[in-house]
Amino acid sequence: MKYLTEFRDGAAARRLADDIARTVTRPWALMEVCGGQTHSIIRNGIDQLLPPQVELIHGPGCPVCVTSLELIDKALAIAAQPGVIFCSFGDMLRVPGSQSDLFRIKSEGGDVRVVYSPLDAVQLARANPQRQVVFFGIGFETTAPANAMAVHVARKEGLTNFSMLASHVLVPPALEAIMSAPTCRVNAFLAAGHVCSVMGFWQYPPIASRWRVPIVITGFEPLDLLEGIRRAVRQLEAGQATVENAYERAVTFDGNRVAQALLEEVFEPSDRAWRGIGVILQSGWRLRDDYRAFDAEARFAVEGVTAPESPMCRAGEVLQGSLKPNQCEAFGTACTPRTPLGATMVSSEGACAAYYHAGRFHQLARAGGVLAGTGS
Amino acid sequence: MASTLEPVATIDPSAWVCPLPLRDYPAIVIGHGGGGVLSAELVEHVFLPAFGNAALDALGDAAVLPLAGAEATGRLAFTTDSFVVRPLFFPGGCVGDLAINGTVNDLAMRGARPKWLSAGFILEEGLPMATLGAIVQRMAAAARAAGVQIVAGDTKVVERGHGDGCYINTSGIGVIDAGVEIGPSRARPGDVVLVSGSIGDHGMAIMSVREGLSFESAIVSDCQPLHGLVDAVLSAVPPGAVRVLRDPTRGGLAASLTEIAQASQVGIALDEARIPVHGPVASACELLGLDPMHVANEGKAVAIVDAAAADAALSAMRAHPAGREAARIGVVTAEHPRMLVSRTAIGATRVVAPALGEQLPRIC
Numbered sequence: 147m148k149y150l151t152e153f154r155d156g157a158a159a160r161r162l163a164d165d166i167a168r169t170v171t172r173p174w175a176l177m178e179v180c181g182g183q184t185h186s187i188i189r190n191g192i193d194q195l196l197p198p199q200v201e202l203i204h205g206p207g208c209p210v211c212v213t214s215l216e217l218i219d220k221a222l223a224i225a226a227q228p229g230v231i232f233c234s235f236g237d238m239l240r241v242p243g244s245q246s247d248l249f250r251i252k253s254e255g256g257d258v259r260v261v262y263s264p265l266d267a268v269q270l271a272r273a274n275p276q277r278q279v280v281f282f283g284i285g286f287e288t289t290a291p292a293n294a295m296a297v298h299v300a301r302k303e304g305l306t307n308f309s310m311l312a313s314h315v316l317v318p319p320a321l322e323a324i325m326s327a328p329t330c331r332v333n334a335f336l337a338a339g340h341v342c343s344v345m346g347f348w349q350y351p352p353i354a355s356r357w358r359v360p361i362v363i364t365g366f367e368p369l370d371l372l373e374g375i376r377r378a379v380r381q382l383e384a385g386q387a388t389v390e391n392a393y394e395r396a397v398t399f400d401g402n403r404v405a406q407a408l409l410e411e412v413f414e415p416s417d418r419a420w421r422g423i424g425v426i427l428q429s430g431w432r433l434r435d436d437y438r439a440f441d442a443e444a445r446f447a448v449e450g451v452t453a454p455e456s457p458m459c460r461a462g463e464v465l466q467g468s469l470k471p472n473q474c475e476a477f478g479t480a481c482t483p484r485t486p487l488g489a490t491m492v493s494s495e496g497a498c499a500a501y502y503h504a505g506r507f508h509q510l511a512r513a514g515g516v517l518a519g520t521g522s
Numbered sequence: 523m524a525s526t527l528e529p530v531a532t533i534d535p536s537a538w539v540c541p542l543p544l545r546d547y548p549a550i551v552i553g554h555g556g557g558g559v560l561s562a563e564l565v566e567h568v569f570l571p572a573f574g575n576a577a578l579d580a581l582g583d584a585a586v587l588p589l590a591g592a593e594a595t596g597r598l599a600f601t602t603d604s605f606v607v608r609p610l611f612f613p614g615g616c617v618g619d620l621a622i623n624g625t626v627n628d629l630a631m632r633g634a635r636p637k638w639l640s641a642g643f644i645l646e647e648g649l650p651m652a653t654l655g656a657i658v659q660r661m662a663a664a665a666r667a668a669g670v671q672i673v674a675g676d677t678k679v680v681e682r683g684h685g686d687g688c689y690i691n692t693s694g695i696g697v698i699d700a701g702v703e704i705g706p707s708r709a710r711p712g713d714v715v716l717v718s719g720s721i722g723d724h725g726m727a728i729m730s731v732r733e734g735l736s737f738e739s740a741i742v743s744d745c746q747p748l749h750g751l752v753d754a755v756l757s758a759v760p761p762g763a764v765r766v767l768r769d770p771t772r773g774g775l776a777a778s779l780t781e782i783a784q785a786s787q788v789g790i791a792l793d794e795a796r797i798p799v800h801g802p803v804a805s806a807c808e809l810l811g812l813d814p815m816h817v818a819n820e821g822k823a824v825a826i827v828d829a830a831a832a833d834a835a836l837s838a839m840r841a842h843p844a845g846r847e848a849a850r851i852g853v854v855t856a857e858h859p860r861m862l863v864s865r866t867a868i869g870a871t872r873v874v875a876p877a878l879g880e881q882l883p884r885i886c
Contacts, residue, residue, distance in 0.1 A: 156869045159869070160869070191872050192870065195870060
């Protein structure tokens, strides 16, 4: 795969890791913001190449993880209604609400469909004029333009049977919330490359200077991540706190202005509840008044649905890096990937699940020489 | 979290599963058919307690049945499989090809020579006769190619809306030669892991044409019979050198190798760079956020072979038309029993867990 395999080269990865090891003189905690980065770190074992002083904290950037329980319950209530075709990105189907999940709704007769693009949901609305088609529009700034386009197209075509359950979350307010926590341990951010490919990084310099925190725009392949870590560590060791772009092949300062204009037209900022964290002011997008007719919450009258999070779950502290997952009383006992109390144990990209998974690695490492015999 | 991670005493590695909290379903969900953890639990908690016996409990791709009396040295292999693919026709085959080759391959994975098949059809009212005719023609051609006869059959019709056009069940009987002992619990530390070709082709071919997820691709299903390839390998190595054979269908390589690791109480260590994956399949998996190791195959075998016979087995695979891209992908080890561990592209390691249920595209 051109432009992918080049960024997975083992020898180059070791050179970057060596450079990081030569540079670092004391412990630093780096937060990778995006769930896709967490996935890549776990999938490739990138953390195993790093010197012991460099700690990676898994950030809140998994949209599946941070979608609030309340919104999932609203989705389930809509999906269970007769005549509704409920469309979702695939991995949202597995996330439990208070009582059920989309898989179970489907097995009970709900018409729940996995789509890859929100425009596929619009197509379903065109093809099924007698049915109500609802798209579960979750995600960060990365997925927002396509969701905005779906609503835009639906309004242009006058589709009265399409609506969206919108739950967009935004990265910059989350970074501010993390830094403002008194127990915050984050020394530097690896900013989410794909979010920045849409939004650019003009929002970040004020955050870097206000909190004296280096922010490095970072990609997703092993070499991208190691380069982002290398630059963050260099800044920290030099006492700098600037915004750097280590993902130049995808990200510019301005970002995608066309996409930003569409987002501006369709969405407006709103307060948003993050699962495991709580409400962060102005950290989400909702449909503007001009597009409110396409708001599924209003159309299906589920605005009154509420759902409390488990009081035992300390995911908020974990997401802010002030508590290690295995320091939580519930970790591995009341809360496991089979029986999650909070979102961070739900998705394979969530911090607690990733930690749980990593626990297996370290058990293996203690067994010693796991793969010594593989070179067949 | 790298080296700062403290040991976690509360983790039971053998009980770890992919973090998908769907365990307590009061009804069947799609994931129960996905070939992953949910499927395995269905077998363990529903079917085995009701039906369990020595032949079934081995949980091979086919049951091995000893014959009494005059033919006491011979054994039969017996298996059954149902085929509910949607769409009925896909790039590289149709439900009819799958129905023959799937059962032929299950027999071959116990080292049996496939002989006789039954075919049961559940047809939906309104299925065009021409469609049924085309499926049946493909079945007949696949049976001829595999050297098996369809000797029993049944047809039922369900009302419109109660089926996806055409479901097919096939059962198969094969004959196992004396001296052939192949089964999921026979892997030993030091053995070598071979795969007969590229992985993920069938699953991604189906996904590329499925409603709601269609994308343009040239990916073709690998649907093909494997008994010839198995015969070639068995002929090339000493008796007993081939320990285990599996065809990694639903659940993919990850599920098959984890099942072998658990049945044999061994660890399996893979070298990811050695696993053959075609470019378009790798790209489609990247796009959808899937791991090729979880994606279904319909014409590939994974073989656990005595290290001393591995070169001969690999050469025999590569000399056969169904195994030209065969590769040595890992080893069986006494370390990390019951777990599948993979060395990643950058030289680190990761645990490869079987999927819980269906493979779902990831959002991020």
